[in-house]
Amino acid sequence: METNKPSQPVVTLASKLGTTAHISLLLKSAAKYGLRTLHDFHILTVQRGCRHYWQGDEPAGELVSEKDFSNEELAIAMLSVAQPYDPHLIRCGAAMLGAKGNSPEKLAFLATKERCEQVVRYIAEAGRHFEPENAFWTTLLQLLPDALPVRDGVLPHPTRFVAMTGYQRGVGKKIQSEWQRPQRHMAA
Secondary structure, X not given: OOOOOOOOOOOEHHHHHOOOOOOXXXXXXXXXXXXXXXXXXHHHHHHOOOHHHOOOOOOOOOOOOOOOOOHHHHHHHHHOOOOEOOHHHHHHHHHHHOOOOOOHHHHHHHHHHOOOHHHHHHHHHHHHHHXXXXXXXXXXXXXXXXXXXXXXXXXXXXXXXEXXXXXXXXXXXXXXXXXXXXXXXXXX
């Protein structure tokens, strides 16, 4: 006689942050477009220009168009506290959060709706640190409600959102950082 083992409960980002998950309308909308698994979100991130996360198994055609599911929606869906806890997904969400053309107003609105202000604020503070001249991060931070700081070790270290150089020939140790964001490739 077979016995059904109880399945392990999914550890959500909310539980790691010490809060409760909610039923996410944004994730329901994403599912309507076929974005149901962490892998689906990863694929769409690569298709939207985050080639640094490319693994080689992503199909060529976009799973869903930007018109139907915007970069702002994609970023916040990946950072939703209702998602399973996955540091890689958070890093992909951070890259999409900083996508050129994103509206700070729309991001702040969606972050509040998805209850992920704490996560978005953490990433935006890292963005402001690494790109102090980029007004996008300051504007986003001003639009977000106050949030408790995130416990150390829950979210990826801010250096995981950037590419950093080390030693450069003829220059020595000079660290430069570049925010990892989608880069659309122009067709030749």
